[in-house]
Amino acid sequence: MEASKNLNKEKLVNAVLRNIIRNIGEINYKNNIYPDFKKILDKIFSSESIRNYLYDTLFLKPKNYQISLFDKKGALYGKRVLALEKKIFKGCFVQDIGNFEVINSIHKFYKDKNLIDICAAPGGKSILLQSLGFNILAIDKSQNQINKFEENINRLNIKMNIQKIDFLKKKFNYKFNSILLDAPCSALGTFRRNPDVTLKIDQSKMKKHQKTQLEMAERSIKILNKGGFLVYIVCSFHPFETIDVIDKITQKHKNIKIHNIKSDKMIKRKKGYFINPLRFKDFGGSDIFFVSVLEKI
Numbered sequence: 001m002e003a004s005k006n007l008n009k010e011k012l013v014n015a016v017l018r019n020i021i022r023n024i025g026e027i028n029y030k031n032n033i034y035p036d037f038k039k040i041l042d043k044i045f046s047s048e049s050i051r052n053y054l055y056d057t058l059f060l061k062p063k064n065y066q067i068s069l070f071d072k073k074g075a076l077y078g079k080r081v082l083a084l085e086k087k088i089f090k091g092c093f094v095q096d097i098g099n100f101e102v103i104n105s106i107h108k109f110y111k112d113k114n115l116i117d118i119c120a121a122p123g124g125k126s127i128l129l130q131s132l133g134f135n136i137l138a139i140d141k142s143q144n145q146i147n148k149f150e151e152n153i154n155r156l157n158i159k160m161n162i163q164k165i166d167f168l169k170k171k172f173n174y175k176f177n178s179i180l181l182d183a184p185c186s187a188l189g190t191f192r193r194n195p196d197v198t199l200k201i202d203q204s205k206m207k208k209h210q211k212t213q214l215e216m217a218e219r220s221i222k223i224l225n226k227g228g229f230l231v232y233i234v235c236s237f238h239p240f241e242t243i244d245v246i247d248k249i250t251q252k253h254k255n256i257k258i259h260n261i262k263s264d265k266m267i268k269r270k271k272g273y274f275i276n277p278l279r280f281k282d283f284g285g286s287d288i289f290f291v292s293v294l295e296k297i
């Protein structure tokens with residue numbers, strides 16, 4: 001009840017924020033957005049054309065898409081992505097197009113189709129991976145989030161092994177070849193959907209996120225077999241949660257190799273890739289994700 005009140009409040013805040021921003025049309029966003037937000041965005045996206053696109057479309061709500069469980073005729077992108085207009089079609093689930101791109105471009109790294117999704121709820125990535133032939137063990141510590149996950153899979157009429165587990169407390173006595181870590185983060189990359197995230201950037205919160213992300217990455221490496229793959233994802237572009245996490249991990253673990261990803265929709269940085277929203281211009285843009293593919297050698 002309290003959670004849904006807060007959720008509604010957040011939705012309202014974001015709708016109002018977007019409205020205010022739209023109504024002051026002549027405002028020069030570049031000079032008026034939260035200074036840290038701009039500084040960080042500029043640091044990651046050094047290309048002027050990407051930055052211009054980002055600032056020109058700042059806080060314009062992205063288009064909604066639905067992903068089909070199967071390849072579908074008439075799909076707008078990647079054989080599976082369809083526009084979401086009035087209703088969700090049977091066998092489809094809602095997902096940002098950038099999110100789809102991330103999974104679509106990394107799933108082939110996994111040699112073993114038995115995969116543990118460590119922060120799985122509400123299930124967007126697990127559902128897509130299962131539809132690509134994976135056998136998923138989906139874990140999450142939040143019952144609320146798991147409830148949403150279960151609603152999703154019931155609606156899609158699919159089955160999945162979902163378990164309520166706090167990954168930071170669980171001791172596994174076996175290892176995995178395929179791990180997905182879609183770590184909890186600031187969600188800064190969803191700023192067009194949720195303008196309020198730009199107001200929440202503060203060093204100490206970011207450091208806290210990083211601590212959790214590092215702890216989760218460490219534990220993931222511990223339960224990863226030699227030759228196995230760990231994919232780290234966050235919907236953020238803040239260096240603390242992205243490049244720095246992978247940097248710290250690879251400095252400590254010399255047996256971790258970072259792989260190159262083939263996608264013309266991402267920009268490469270030393271330790272991973274960021275979705276390039278400009279490449280989704282014709283689709284109304286996308287959220288920004290960071291992804292890094294790690295192999296234990």
Ligand SMILES: C[S@@+](CC[C@H](N)C(=O)[O-])C[C@H]1O[C@@H](n2cnc3c(N)ncnc32)[C@H](O)[C@@H]1O
Nearest residue numbers: 119120121122123124125140141142166167182
């Ligand atoms: C970014 S969301 C995951 C989104 C999901 N992968 C998807 O694609 O729909 C992060 C999730 O991590 C979960 N989480 C946070 N801390 C956790 C922990 N210690 N163990 C397991 N799950 C955790 C949260 O409950 C939340 O559902």
